[in-house]
Amino acid sequence: MADRGDVIIAHHLCKGCRLCIVSCPAKVLEQGTALNQQGYCAALYRGSGCTGCGICFYVCPEPGAITVRVRKLGEGKPAA
Amino acid sequence: MWEIKHSRSASFYDRFERKGGNTEITHYCPGCGHGVMQKLIAEAIDDFGIQDRAILVGPVGCSIFMYYYLDVGNISASHGRAPAVATGVKRARPEAVVFCYQGDGDLAAIGGNEILHAANRGESITVFFINNGIYGMTGGQMAPTTPLGQRTTTSPRGRSFEVEGPPMRMCELLATLDGPAYIERVALTNARQNMRARKAVRKALRNQVEGRGFSFVEILSPCPSGWKVPPEEANRWVEKYMVPVFPLQVFRDLDHSDRLPKGIDVSKGGGIPFAADPPVPAAEAPEGGSVARGTIGEEALTLSGFGGQGVLFAGMALAEGAMREGLEVTWIPSYGPEMRGGTAHCHLRLSRQPIASPWISRPTSLIAFNQPSIGKFAHAIQPGGLLLANASMVKEVPDRKDIRIVRIPSYEIASELGSAKSTNMVMLGAYLELTGAVDQESILAAFVEKGTRPGMLESNRRAIEAGRRAAVEAEQA
Ligand SMILES: Cc1ncc(C[n+]2csc(CCOP(=O)(O)OP(=O)(O)O)c2C)c(N)n1
Ligand code: SF4
Ligand code: SF4
Ligand code: SF4
Numbered sequence: 401m402a403d404r405g406d407v408i409i410a411h412h413l414c415k416g417c418r419l420c421i422v423s424c425p426a427k428v429l430e431q432g433t434a435l436n437q438q439g440y441c442a443a444l445y446r447g448s449g450c451t452g453c454g455i456c457f458y459v460c461p462e463p464g465a466i467t468v469r470v471r472k473l474g475e476g477k478p479a480a
Numbered sequence: 481m482w483e484i485k486h487s488r489s490a491s492f493y494d495r496f497e498r499k500g501g502n503t504e505i506t507h508y509c510p511g512c513g514h515g516v517m518q519k520l521i522a523e524a525i526d527d528f529g530i531q532d533r534a535i536l537v538g539p540v541g542c543s544i545f546m547y548y549y550l551d552v553g554n555i556s557a558s559h560g561r562a563p564a565v566a567t568g569v570k571r572a573r574p575e576a577v578v579f580c581y582q583g584d585g586d587l588a589a590i591g592g593n594e595i596l597h598a599a600n601r602g603e604s605i606t607v608f609f610i611n612n613g614i615y616g617m618t619g620g621q622m623a624p625t626t627p628l629g630q631r632t633t634t635s636p637r638g639r640s641f642e643v644e645g646p647p648m649r650m651c652e653l654l655a656t657l658d659g660p661a662y663i664e665r666v667a668l669t670n671a672r673q674n675m676r677a678r679k680a681v682r683k684a685l686r687n688q689v690e691g692r693g694f695s696f697v698e699i700l701s702p703c704p705s706g707w708k709v710p711p712e713e714a715n716r717w718v719e720k721y722m723v724p725v726f727p728l729q730v731f732r733d734l735d736h737s738d739r740l741p742k743g744i745d746v747s748k749g750g751g752i753p754f755a756a757d758p759p760v761p762a763a764e765a766p767e768g769g770s771v772a773r774g775t776i777g778e779e780a781l782t783l784s785g786f787g788g789q790g791v792l793f794a795g796m797a798l799a800e801g802a803m804r805e806g807l808e809v810t811w812i813p814s815y816g817p818e819m820r821g822g823t824a825h826c827h828l829r830l831s832r833q834p835i836a837s838p839w840i841s842r843p844t845s846l847i848a849f850n851q852p853s854i855g856k857f858a859h860a861i862q863p864g865g866l867l868l869a870n871a872s873m874v875k876e877v878p879d880r881k882d883i884r885i886v887r888i889p890s891y892e893i894a895s896e897l898g899s900a901k902s903t904n905m906v907m908l909g910a911y912l913e914l915t916g917a918v919d920q921e922s923i924l925a926a927f928v929e930k931g932t933r934p935g936m937l938e939s940n941r942r943a944i945e946a947g948r949r950a951a952v953e954a955e956q957a
Contacts, residue, residue: 406482417510417704417711423671438502440510455671457486458678461515462505463522463549464492469482 405452406469407445413465416440420456420466429456489522491531491551498548507545511711513668513701514543517610520674520681521581522550527682528689534577535569537562541583542616560591563598566605572834577688579606585615588624588650595650599694602659602736606684606695609650612703613722620706624648627725632706647725651698655731661693663731667700669719676728693736700726778833779917780840782857784825785849785870787815790904794847795826798908800930801923802830810838823852830917845915847907848874868911868951870903886914888950894943902943909947914955920944 407429409420414436420443421429428449436442452470460466495503508515525534535553538546539562547554553576557565562580570578580587587595587609598605614632615621622632622639625647629638639647651665662684666677677699684695700722702714709717781798785791792813799811808831815824827840845866846857850873861867863882872891890906912920923944927937 405485413505415505415510419511419711419715422712438505452485454486458519458674459516459671461508461510461512461519463515463519464488464504467487468485470485472481472483 402471403448403450403452404471405450406471407450407452407456408467408469409443409445410465410467411442412436412438413462414440414442415462415465416442417461418443419459419461423455423459425453425455426451489519489526491522491525491534492549493551496548498545506549508542509703509705511702511704511714512542512616513612513699513703514546514610516668516674517581517608517677517681517699517701518543518546518549520678521579521608521685523678524682524685525550525552528685530577530685530689533575534579535566535573537566537569537578537580539580539582539586540617541586543581543583543610544617546581560586560589561594562586562591563594563603563605563607566607567598567601567603570603570605574604577606577685579608579685579688581608582610583616584609584611584613584623584625584650585618585621588648592624595654596657599654599696600657600659602661602694602739604688604691604693604740606688607697608681608684609696609698610701611650611698611722611726612701612706613647614703614706616703616706620708625650625726627721630721649726651696651726651731654696659694660696660732661734661736662687662695663698664696664733665698665700665726665728665731667718667723667726667728668702669700669715669723673728691737691740693734693739698726700728778829778831778835779845779915780843780862781828781830781845781847781911781917782825782840782843783828783847783849784823784853784857785873787822787824789824789849790901791824791847791849792826794904794908795828797905797923797926798830798911798918799828800926801918801920804922804926805918807831807918808833808835810835812838825853825857845911847911849903849907851875854878866914868907868914870907872903884914886910886951886954888947888954890947890950893946893950897939897942897946899939899943902939905940905943906947906950909944910951910954911947912944913948913951920948 426449428446429443431441432444454468457466457468497503506515525531538556540559562582566578566580611625613626614623620633622635626639627647631638651663654660655663664680666680667673680697684697687695700718702718704711704714783791783795795811799809802809810829813826829835842860842862844862846861847868848854849870858878861883865883867883867885869887871887871889877885888910890903893906894900894903
């Protein structure tokens with residue numbers, strides 16, 4: 401089944417604090433190994449399994465680091 | 481196919497322009513609670529549509545840079561003074577949504593007094609109190625809220641009851657007062673608690689929009705750097721070491737809208753943005769330094785001399801007279817510790833418009849009672865302004881062609897009248913003659929009101945009138 405949610409982490413705005421990673425109930429976030437411009441290992445989305453719950457957004461201290469999207473109403477079914 | 485559910489709030493600036501910093505991210509340490517809190521505040525401001533009337537009164541502390549992030553009106557208060565500043569802003573702008581954002585060093589230590597009194601008065605403001613139990617900005621010193629046993633740079637053996645005293649609980653303290661309408665403590669420890677904090681932030685702001693009274697939210701907040709632990713551990717630390725000392729609960733939840741001063745419609749802000757306010761005319765450039773009574777735009781007068789010359793008293797007399805004529809007036813004194821000698825000056829604004837600031841850096845008029853006053857203030861007189869000098873003590877006046885300079889031997893004049901002490905009234909009289917700022921009768925009436933003895937009143941009248949005559953003569957000379 402297609403995921404209900406989707407998360408976009410702005411690599412260059414993340415401070416690698418891991419709060420989103422440890423808070424995500426679906427455990428779909430992980431820490432990357434490459435340093436970003438600020439010298440932090442940014443969080444990464446594994447690419448699937450996000451429910452769009454928004455928890456990562458509300459634990460993240462950085463205003464622009466996380467964007468959470470959900471599937472538009474009526475599009476819950478997998479695309480053909 | 482996707483729609484955005486959570487993203488950067490519109491109430492944040494697009495770029496965080498600041499000196500020497502990365503303009504895309506905040507300056508907070510990884511995992512710092514300040515970032516989370518400011519996101520919650522920004523989101524609430526977005527959702528309530530109050531960005532144009534929200535005014536942040538910021539602290540000194542790590543979050544001092546908050547004004548680089550939140551795109552709302554802002555004032556940076558002196559350390560701990562945010563509630564006093566917010567009081568002034570809210571009273572002047574009842575339709576604004578005025579909120580203080582303060583750390584525990586700022587609010588509970590140096591600013592302990594301000595918050596107690598603002599809360600006690602029940603000011604219609606919102607206060608966010610970010611308690612991380614430490615001075616973050618200055619490198620981790622003990623705060624009034626540091627839990628017992630915690631090691632900081634100023635409690636290296638751990639805070640002890642005997643030496644440093646126990647931590648202060650601000651919510652509990654404020655809840656002893658009748659003023660506050662809403663007091664709650666929340667914590668940033670995990671997603672669930674963060675959502676409680678979110679609710680409290682929204683309630684505290686909504687309360688103000690609805691005019692429900694003083695709202696105070698304490699947020700137990702992680703400071704990984706000050707505590708020297710990684711972010712995840714800092715969140716657990718809040719739970720383990722802070723929550724037991726600072727219980728999470730609602731301490732007060734009342735509606736104080738019945739206490740609003742009469743005639744203030746807080747709902748008005750919803751429909752009337754600041755931009756629609758009638759424009760305040762710029763202070764008219766006073767002709768010849770000052771404008772005749774009845775047309776006064778704004779008079780910014782500095783009176784300066786030695787302590788004991790009656791400088792402050794003359795300023796006060798003028799202020800009292802001006803108030804009787806319905807002018808807006810501010811008078812702020814400045815003097816040394818000496819009762820006699822030393823220096824004294826005061827700044828006086830007289831205006832037909834509400835006065836934004838009592839401070840004067842460019843006076844329209846200077847009354848200089850002694851020579852040092854010339855050195856200190858004469859260069860700052862606005863072009864077209866007036867310098868009225870006490871010639872008895874001022875031997876040198878500046879070589880300025882762009883101002884009116886009048887010299888009066890006021891000490892000699894006063895001595896001739898048999899009262900050397902009324903030098904100040906002679907100078908005041910000359911000033912009234914030259915500017916017409918206030919009617920002398922208004923000043924004398926104020927004296928009467930204050931219970932000045934008839935003999936003294938007569939002597940003041942004679943001195944003022946002698947000053948007026950001297951001014952006319954000096955102008956003719
Ligand atoms: C009048 C004055 N006294 C002292 C200081 C030094 N100072 C700067 S921030 C601060 C305390 C900050 O602690 P807190 O309010 O808890 O905020 P945090 O940095 O932890 O967010 C102090 C004492 C100052 N700037 N001004
Ligand atoms: S929205 Fe929820 S499920 Fe998706 S990444 Fe964030 S925390 Fe995990
Ligand atoms: S919470 Fe924010 S800053 Fe921290 S790792 Fe996740 S995305 Fe990065
Ligand atoms: S020192 Fe503490 S309060 Fe200050 S930015 Fe760092 S983590 Fe935040």
